[in-house]
Amino acid sequence: MxxxxxxxxxxLFFRDRLMDWHRPEDRPLPWKENKDIYLIWLSEIMLQQTxxxxxxxxxxxxxxxxxxxxxxxxxxxxxxxxxxQGLGYYNRARNLHRAAKYIYFDLEGKFPSDYxxxxxxxxxxxxxxxxxxxxxxxxxxxxxxxxVFRLLSRYFGIFDPIDTGAGKKLFQQLADQLIDRNNPAxxxxxxxxxxxxxxKPQNPLCDIxxxxxxxxxxxxxxxxxxxxxxxxxxxxKLVLNYLHITDGEAFLLWRRPPGSIWPGLxxxxxxPEDTEVNAHLKKEMGLIPTEVKKVTQLKHQLTHREITAxxxxxxxxxxxxxxKGDWILVKYKNFTKFAVHRxxxxxxxxxxx
DNA sequence: AACACGGGGAA
DNA sequence: TTCCCAGTGTT
Numbered sequence: 001m002x003x004x005x006x007x008x009x010x011x012l013f014f015r016d017r018l019m020d021w022h023r024p025e026d027r028p029l030p031w032k033e034n035k036d037i038y039l040i041w042l043s044e045i046m047l048q049q050t051x052x053x054x055x056x057x058x059x060x061x062x063x064x065x066x067x068x069x070x071x072x073x074x075x076x077x078x079x080x081x082x083x084x085q086g087l088g089y090y091n092r093a094r095n096l097h098r099a100a101k102y103i104y105f106d107l108e109g110k111f112p113s114d115y116x117x118x119x120x121x122x123x124x125x126x127x128x129x130x131x132x133x134x135x136x137x138x139x140x141x142x143x144x145x146x147x148v149f150r151l152l153s154r155y156f157g158i159f160d161p162i163d164t165g166a167g168k169k170l171f172q173q174l175a176d177q178l179i180d181r182n183n184p185a186x187x188x189x190x191x192x193x194x195x196x197x198x199x200k201p202q203n204p205l206c207d208i209x210x211x212x213x214x215x216x217x218x219x220x221x222x223x224x225x226x227x228x229x230x231x232x233x234x235x236x237k238l239v240l241n242y243l244h245i246t247d248g249e250a251f252l253l254w255r256r257p258p259g260s261i262w263p264g265l266x267x268x269x270x271x272p273e274d275t276e277v278n279a280h281l282k283k284e285m286g287l288i289p290t291e292v293k294k295v296t297q298l299k300h301q302l303t304h305r306e307i308t309a310x311x312x313x314x315x316x317x318x319x320x321x322x323x324k325g326d327w328i329l330v331k332y333k334n335f336t337k338f339a340v341h342r343x344x345x346x347x348x349x350x351x352x353x
Numbered sequence: 354a355a356c357a358c359g360g361g362g363a364a
Numbered sequence: 365t366t367c368c369c370a371g372t373g374t375t
Contacts, residue, residue, distance in 0.1 A: 047370040054361060054369090088359030091373075125372045145370045165354080192370055201368065202364065230354095 010214055014155060015180055015187070017210045022190035027052075027197070030059055032189075037111050037136040038069045044131045045096050045123055049089060052196075058087050069111075072097065073104030095123030115141050126172070131188065140184040142175035144168070147195025152178075153227035154199060157216025161230035240307055241271035244295065244351070245287065245314040252327045253338055266338040268311070268347075269327055277312055286323040291315040298346055311347055 024032070029052060031043030042062065046055045062083045066072040072080065077097055084093035099122045103111060112118045118129040130141035142148075149162040152171055160167045180187040198205050206218050217223045245252045245268075253266045271280055281287045295311045319329055330338065332352065340348070 044370065049358090049369055049371055050360080051362065051369055086360075088361085089371085091358070092371090095372085123372070127371055131370065143370070146368070147370070163354095188370095196370080 010156070011178055013214050014211060015178055018190050018194060019180055019183075019187065021194060021198075021210050022186060024186070024189065027193050030056060030063075035136055037132065039063060040136045041111070041124075041128075041132050042066075042096070044128045044135075045092050046087065048092060048128065050087065054087070058084070069100055069104050069109060072100040092123055098122050099124070113137065115139065134184040134188045138185055140176075140179050140181045142172070142179040142184075143188045143192060144172050144175055145192060145195075147192045147199070148175060149227045150201065151191060151195040151199040154204075154217035154223055155211055155215045157220065157222065157226075159226070159228050162227045163229050167230075239273065240309040241273070242268040242309060242311045242347070243271055243277070243281075243314050244268055244311055244347075245281070245285075245289075245316060247316050247318050250319070250329050250331045251335070253330050253335075254327045265341045265344075267340055267344045271312070277314070281314065284323070285325065285327075286321045287314075287316055287319075288321075289314045289316050295351065296347070298343060307343065309343055309347075311351075313351075 031039060043055070043059055046059055046062075065083055066075060066080070075097070077094070080093055080097045081090065084090060087093075102121070103109065112121065115129050115133050118124050118132055119126070121129075124132070127143055127145050130143045133139040133141050134143065149171060152158065152174055153162065156174065158170070158174075160170055162168065162171060175191075178187075178191075198209050204223060206212055206215075206223065209215065209218070212218050217226050243252075252269050254269045255266050269285075271277060277292050278289065281289060291314075293313045293315075295313045297308065297310045322329070335348070335352065
């Protein structure tokens, strides 16, 4: 790690305020009570993707049964799994056990003493290696977990996705520059505590945040957008029904209102959910179709939505009885003048050749 | 780069 | 319900 310490004002302010904010006694947790590298290792494995409150009882039970490396290394796997039961991500326990045997028998009970060696231990990735080497050995490796990603992305206003190789590299460099080399352990503890208690995912406590005055996301009102993730979490499903109402020469378009998806873009009039086509046409538009045909169904992916759109072609003799409404009558030769979203484009591409 | 891997707290 | 948690290993 040959990254220079960041000396710009923003970074200095961040480091100073963070270290000043940190009160180790504020978040007392059982694994903070000592510097036993075995116990720190164990706690960090348990804490992977798992809340502190959920870990605490497991940690106590587990350390009661396996208080030192030897007890874990010489235990039966079934016994280990039993004490992990209910905590989830069970490969953690298997890797932990495998690693314990490796350290106890192959390394003669001597724990690795640097970052790369810890990284080679089963179940230990970049985060855990940094946590162990800083907490137990005082080495200046910055931890990068969900809390740190969130805090840094907001404070520095970074919109690069955190779930790509490039993004992780960027944030790791930044964190390694920020770390207080005089006290890496306290810095790592502080940055995670801060993220967990102040810069929370939802409803962060910006009003009492000591970093507020220089927090880009707070200043620019983008707290809710950060951190950015490329891979969207399971998309929300959305069902839409569109009506392609035409007399052969023209058809109807409608402009989406602001505050919805695709604000301001045009699309075919849509049929409200749980509404029958003919009834809707007559009641809302004053139209009586000569033919209604289900034409196609298209899937469309958005960042946070999976849309299933069904298209109905509605044939009418003329638009004379069309009620006044938000829709506009568009001649086929003119329809390219209207801005439409990609889903609509897909449909037009297929059915307006 | 994408995916599997668990269970639970909070909004 | 949805989000996300002191992430890592595999493909």
